[in-house]
Amino acid sequence: MTSRLLTSEECDTIRAEPTPQDKMRRLYSVIRGWSNTEKDILYILLKKYYSSMTGDLEKRELTEKEHFVDRHRWALIYRIHLIDPILDGLMTRSLLTSEECDTIRAQPTPKEKMRRLYSVIRWWSNTDKDILYNILKKHNPSVIGDLLERGKSHHYFTI
Template identity: 40%
Template sequence: MSSIKMVIRESLENLSVTNLAKFRAALVDRRVAPRVALSKVEGKDYLDITNVLVSTFTEDGAPAVTAELLKSIKCNDEAKELDDEIAKLKSSAGKTVAASAAAATAAGSAGAAGGTAHSEEEHFVDKHKLELIERVCNIKSILDVLQKEKVIQSEIYEEIYHTQPNQEKMRKIYRLALKSGKTAKDIFYECLKKYEPRLVADLERSE
């Protein structure tokens, strides 16, 4: 399952080498306590920087600091996406607690809504974004369908197809194809059911 640390890690992983260096410098230059020493992040990658953020500011405070620093280096889209993912994560956690307090009602609702591509609040492909990025393998077949259904154009198809590794292909699918809305996500979900049935079944069982 997703965690705050995983969301921060993914946000930093998506930064270019140049922007990650800027982020590292902004973190060291931050004047508000607690401060981060240069020795802790100098030459470090996104994994190490994520660990420093969480250990220094805690899981509760690290997302706000990360978003603040992203905005300071003009990565406003990345900051917004981070804020959105954290909000979804906290909302999901709150719903889990509420569901435990009303298990019978939740079970009835789940039965009535069974088999749908997504919950009312959050689409399947958004809810399981991190897991899908890590685990989807049959990306070429999915790209072929996305192009056929006009979700992506030829130039976007070529850009994603020639990207390596698979995890980065998936990140580009999210950034370049699925931002257009629910229809694109529904088509993508149907592709996943066809080409990654075991993965979809595994994720649906985890809900």
């Protein structure tokens, strides 16, 4: 992983760690300060070269307490591309302020917009998340349908 994202010194420090777990801990300490775009690039590289590891990391136990939009957070961030109809629906139902919508819309990519939306909905009630789910289902039925199918068979979406 000697890309421009890591310096030679950082690579050497990571490689010097004695165990794979220590290497990952060291890598994590390096990437904490990275931008989301840089983290996305790293994720794509890990997915390409270490798919079994990323597959294991993406699997999460289903709990009845965890809401659909929380359980499928990463899949929704990566798969939802049309954000404006979702924001309009949430604003119509008074779940987002116009300022929150403007802040989300100002983000440069759909992934960034979804990440910003998730920063807003983190503390919403399940009732509010149900409304978001229904809006997502209305505007992205194939994505939601796919996630529901995978959930029934206890498999998770992999990016």
